[in-house]
Amino acid sequence: GNQHSFKQSNHWIAPSAAAGLAVIVGAAAAARYTYASPRLSLCGTKVSEWTDSLSHYILTKHRSLVVVTFGLPLSFLWDVMLHARTVYVHALQSAPTQHRQKVAEIVEQIRARPPNTPMCTSRPGWMSISLSFRDYKQRWQAIRMHHLIDVLNVNVQHQTVHVEPFVTIGQLTKILLPMGYTLPVVPEMDDLTVGGLVNGTGIESSSHKFGLFHEMCLEYELCLGNGQVVVARADNEYSDLFHAIPWSYGTLALLLSAKLRMIPCKSHVKLTYTPHANRASYLQHFAKLCQEDSPMFVEGLVYSQETAVIMSGELVNARDVVASQRNGIGWWWKPWFYKHVESMLSSSSSSSSS
Secondary structure: OHHHHHHHHHHHHHHHHHHHHHHHHHHHHHHHHHOOHHHHHHHHHHHHHHHHHHHHHHHHHOHHHHHHHHHHHHHHHHHHHHHHHHHHHHHHOOHHHHHHHHHHHHHHHHHHOOOOOOEEEOOOHHHOOOOOOOOHHHHOEEEOOOOOOOEEEEEOOOOEEEEOOOOEHHHHHHHHHHHOEEOOOOOOOOOOEHHHHHHOOOOOOOHHHHOOHHHHEEEEEEEOOOOOEEEEEOOOOOHHHHHHOOOOOOOOOEEEEEEEEOEEOOOEEEEEEEEEOOHHHHHHHHHHHOOOOOOOEEEEEEOOOOOEEEEEEEEEOHHHOOHHHOOOOOOOOOOOHHHHHHHHHHOOOOEEEO
């Protein structure tokens, strides 16, 4: 919630800063032609400061109002349009042909840039979940790659899915789940992209079994600094590049697509909560769950130095779900998940829900 709010703050601060700059520039221009520079310039500066102060006040003291009024409706519309486009493109199976055209355009941009010019993707900062300010994108050669947002192929026989780098986790799971499949590691934030999880890293409550996100990747399609396009796998001539791409943050090559492993999936997760009132107890329990023959999901929430709830989960079919234990945690009226888990501390034994 807070990350989303701050992301919106970064997005909404930009127009106010631009407005303040416009006032200053306008005042300076007027001063040049009317010879009233000191007073007019000072007036413009005060207006700019007032505008920035007002923006800062609204976005810090009343950011929930901004998020509810603008952020949530806009993000909902964005998700609906993106999902509709994904379903449409996947149904027409036009993504592979379009992908080749996109790659050709990217190669042309790279080869046309001035010699020895640093380059980066043109993905705007407001689309990132990070709060860092990426000013280097204003100085470097921005390569337009924002249109690489399609699922290229789902191969059920080989249990692989081929995607472009800006495909999000939410977008991908909406395609795979109705087919009865999922990724071995599914980071919990829908807006995380495959490209970001490959070039950076990703982890989730199934990582004790499957490792980090990049460890389920089978191949990368990459564009090198000279515009050459290569496919890197663990067993081909670019194996060193294949192993170097994770954690590289895009410094070695631009990711054009990735082929990921997928696994069969069931409709529900049976989650078992075990409360602990002793640190040694919950550490021992957590370590034991992560050994061989471990459950599909293992996670723990620590509420104090001595209290924690350790959770283990297994995939189950809908017919195996006990109706009284069904818990749709995604509904808007449900408590925050960590508060729901905290309520288990009042229980003296393990409990389950699906």
